Amino acid sequence: MLKIQNLHAEIDGKEILKGLNLEVKAGEVHAIMGPNGAGKSTLASVLAGKEDYEITEGSVEFEGKDLLDMETDERAKEGLFLAFQYPVEIPGVSNINFLRTAINEKREYLGQEPISAKDFMAMVRERSKLVELDSKLANRSVNVGFSGGEKKRNEIFQMAMLEPKLSVLDETDSGLDIDALRIVAKGVNALKKEDTASIVITHYQRLLDYIVPDFVHVLYDGKIVKSGPKELALELEEKGYDWIKEEVVNH
Amino acid sequence: MADYTENELAKDLENKEYEYGFTTNIESEKIPNGLNEDIIRLISSKKNEPDWLLEFRLKSFKMWEQMEEPDWAHVKYQKPDFQGISYYAAPKKQKYESWDDVDPEMKETMSKLGISLEEQKRLTGVAVDFVMDSVSVATSFKEKLSELGIIFCSFSEAVQEHPDLVKKYLGTVVPQSDNFYAALNSAVFSDGSFCYIPKGVKCPMELSTYFRINEAGTGQFERTLLIADENAYVSYLEGCTAPQRDENQLHAAVVELISLDGAEIKYSTVQNWFPGDKEGKGGVFNFVTKRGICHKGAKISWTQVETGSAVTWKYPSCILKGDDSVGEFYSVAVTNNHQMADTGTKMIHLGKNTKSTIISKGISAGKSQNSYRGLVKIDRKADNARNFTQCDSLLMTDRCGAHTFPYIECENPTAQLEHEATTSKIGEDQIFYCLQRGIDEEKAIGLIVNGYCKDVLNKLPMEFAVEAQKLLTISLEGSVG
């Protein structure tokens, strides 16, 4: 589904990603862990197409297409979803209006008819339950006045509504208490299908107690330096990142 | 993507044609250019006016001659040649007995403007007065309104039929000497709308006037006088368009609102005069004086969506004379290309426990200049006055300007005044968030801007809210950065 090869990216002339390789297949959940400043959020931004980053080398293939060649909204319409670490507030624009616009844009792109108001509302009711999002929040402005936990749940709710092929969760667990974390994880797990995949970017292992990854990768200094099964996350939690650093240096 | 926003989008908008730029080919009567006492007498005699009104005009003219065109506003333009304008132009056939009499060309004009009276008669129940080139052309729903004692007619008709009311209130809120344009209007106004809601009557439908400048080389100087008697209520809508012409056209209107004890007037404007082309050529000079007075427990609420005109100079204001009276001003002003707008309000608190609210949203695009100018004045005797002001400016390009000039004058220690203002660029993170959800840039900007203006758009009556949102999107399609 996603194939990242030798990806180099820089911001303001500073190289952050230094030759990153990653392959994600349908049905898989990949966790990317790493210390602060390793390039985790950069990877999420680069995949979504944030302009601030310049790709200097490498390629990213998404469902057989050149992802880097697409505009941000095109990537989204092709089925790439980014759950933001810091969801953005848009005053005056209701969640409902926002989502319906997004869904209809995507449908138009795929050559489908716009969704009927009835179907749409039914979908909102059903999927907001998934993340225990108060249906009142759906009528409020996008993320405005939401608590930290509500914002993250709203991200997963949007993900449920937009039905992406590949979801990138950028530190979705940061700042969440354990109850909110459980709800978010429950939503993510419920959305897992055979033909979809997820990349879960996190600093902490605890999220992976709830969203069980098929693979864990350690991102350090712009590269994936170690990959392994889910047990690797536990090892990282126990021993911290220093041993990885040492390992890298000693190589 | 930022590039698309700032350049291509801007280009898209520049190329956006002014939708209402057609002219109507109907026979009209236009008096010679220029302004002097004889012209004023001519206007007055054409309208068969009583002597007191001619006197009012002549006195105003004398005052105007002594005045200078104001230059304190943050706008730059070639001052109009007041002798090069025709002060009276009217469709030849002036009086229509019934809707069927109306010139087909005129009907066509109205339907192009999306205000087919026929349709409105049937569907929306909005009473419409249509003023083209200073002359009121048609008023619908008159009979139904008159059953309630509501008078809604052209200003000229009011002068003939209800001279006492006109005489009693004309010039009481906007004195002739108020300012240069108000004095000019008082001298030469040709028509406009008049409305009176009797005591205790809640007007059951929205009253609406559409203004249109059609004739070349004319100015439009309409006069609106609206009186809500004690405990009455009315919601009044005003829309404006003009043909696309290379020359600048002058529009200097005066609107006076009188809200007597316990009455409420809601006055909404969607102003879409021709803004000039993308080079800044042509367009309407919109120099308008709008003011209302609130007596005891009365309320006046101004809502405006300003997207048109080359130059706008306009400050719909409230004199909160009565105790417990309320004034509100909700404004969205969009400027693009070379447009210049200096707009805002004055809230004059004279009575005790008076309240005012000001919400202003300015959006500047292209090379335009957009200024908010507002006065909040608390008189020595106005105990417990309250004001809240929020004025926000959004910048779309690096070639436009957004300015805020608030004046806060407080002479009473029991007042609570809060003023907040922000100026910023449209949020790149917001655009990125929308893009990531698959919403393209142009739609994202439309969404964000409409959200930004929501507090104001929500104040418009339904009939206008939809139109205003469309207008906003058209005005900004691509303008944004």
Add this chain to the structure above:
Amino acid sequence: MSVAEFVKNLKPNNSEFGLKSKALLEGKDFPTTKDEYWKYTRLRKLTKNEFYQKDGSISTDLNSIWKEDIPNRLVVVNGIYSPELSKHNLNITSGIESIAKEIPGKDEINSGDDQIFSLIGKAYALDGLKIDLNNTKEWDQLQIIFVNTQNGAIANSLIRIKATKNANARVLCNYVSEGAGVGFTNSYFNLETEANANLELINLQAENPNCFHVQSVNGVQARDSKISVWNFSSGADLIRNNVNIRQDGKGCDTHVNGLYYGEEKQHVDNHVFIDHASEDCESNELFKGVMNGQATGVFNGRVIVRKDSQRINAFQQNSNILLSDKATINSKPELEIYADDVKCSHGSVTGQLDENALFYLKARGISEDRARKMLVSSFLEEVVETLATEELKNYVVRQMAQKIDLLDHE
């Protein structure tokens, strides 16, 4: 009223800049309330008086004013530097000729205002001070006491301060007056910060009630430099402060803060103009006032962001409390923005003491007077808190409390 009439008793200094300024004053009248920059300030109570250039000895107890830990002390009497009363180890020269090269004849900053008083100062000051501060290791600290001997004295002072590259300098100015009759302090500051310099100017305006005070501060900043100006105004019948700062280089930071208190018929007017003429800069204004009696307070903050001055953060806040039903506040925070990548905001709040808080304090056995003092002080504290050190905060509150009964300095 004509400026010529006002200056008829004054002797010009005949310096090059003085003559230029004098020429610019030719035929000029004082601004009236029709002038946008003087909309709320009538000058009549100042301009109706006759003023003379005077020298004289002083009886003011300077020891009660000196801030103990500042080693460098200057005294200026009626605009004339007094070497006998001063002591310092800084690079300071005096005399009109000392500043002849640095002071332009017309205004260095185009604020829109004619700045008639700075022109009068330049044309009729009989002395000047040139102060170069270049300590890059620690803070250079300097205190200047300006004494006006009243009896019709006009004190035109011209001060030029430059903080050289990487320098840190703090200048504390006290304005006091003595004697009977009227006095007019007309002080002009020309500030310059070179790259990465940090200059603080703290003004404590505390003349007697029959005095008038106009201060014009014009500052120009080079890249990455910081200028901070504080105006603490009590005293004087009429106070007008103009602070005009232009950011000429990238990365500049400008802070202008003020605290003002007026009673009886006092009139306190603060005009601030920040010219964001360069990119990546910040400015911050915080002005708080309390008006009592029949006093009038005016705040006009004008921020202009020039075309191409991107990434500017500008913030203005003006808060006022009216304590009496005869007092007046006029607040005019203006923003003029010609660039798009900016974050600018302003706020203005006018109100009264919180009645609930007052009641609460009284219910805890605190007297009404005391409670009002506590509330006024806490309202004004925010401005004092912007000062750099605890000693400075304490000093300023102590000095202000001598003029403002309502200020709590326990």
